[in-house]
Amino acid sequence: MSTAGIHSDAAPKPVGHYPHxxxxxxxxxxxxxxPRDPATNTAPGNVFDREGKLVSYDIALQTRSVFDNVERVLASCGATWANVVDVTVFLTDMERDFQTYNALWAExxxxxxxxxxxxxVGITQLPAPIAIEFKCTAVLGDA
Known part of the structure; x- marks a missing residue:
């Protein structure tokens, strides 16, 4: 059984030393x-001030982008969302963003x-200037 890491050229590069x-x-x-864009490495909807500090973001754009990026990684592994059985979602502002993200999940x-x-899970920050991240487990057919 192979346990080699899988990297997808279609998804944004990981922010650390680990596989997709x-x-x-x-x-x-x-x-x-x-939610980072694979081509630009920027998160959609982020607005920064002149000093480079994040001043606002669009949780709807970022949520949709996370769905797309997960789909890209799944596709590179021969899977789809139908294979996903468990998702842990990290939000940097649960009070502000849960309702919007939850509505998009329902769509x-x-x-x-x-x-x-x-x-x-509500957390204080993620390792990039993003407001949402998914951690997924999927079940595939036997190798």
Whole structure:
């Protein structure tokens, strides 16, 4: 059984020294995937002041971008959202952003019975100027 790291050229590069995903048997583990654009390495909707400090962001744009980036990593592994069984979501501002992100989740997965399991965690920050990140586990067919 191969457990080599998987890197996707279609997704933004990881911000650290780790793979996008790792397959172990029929399980696929995705590292934290954020909203950065693969081409520009910037997060959609971020606004910075003259000193480079983040002053505002658009959680809807970032949430949609995370969905797209996860989909890119899944596709590079021969998977789709239908294979995803569990998602941990990290939000840097739970009070401000949960309602919008939760509504977009419901659009993506209109049938809750077929949606992945999900845990949402409020945190103080992520390693890049982003407001949301997903950590996913998927089940694939046998290798």
């Amino acid at each position: 995903a790792r397959r172990v048997g029929s399980l696929l583990f995705l590292s934290g995937i954020g 993506k997965f209109p049938d809750a019975a077929n949606a992945p399991c999900r845990t949402t």
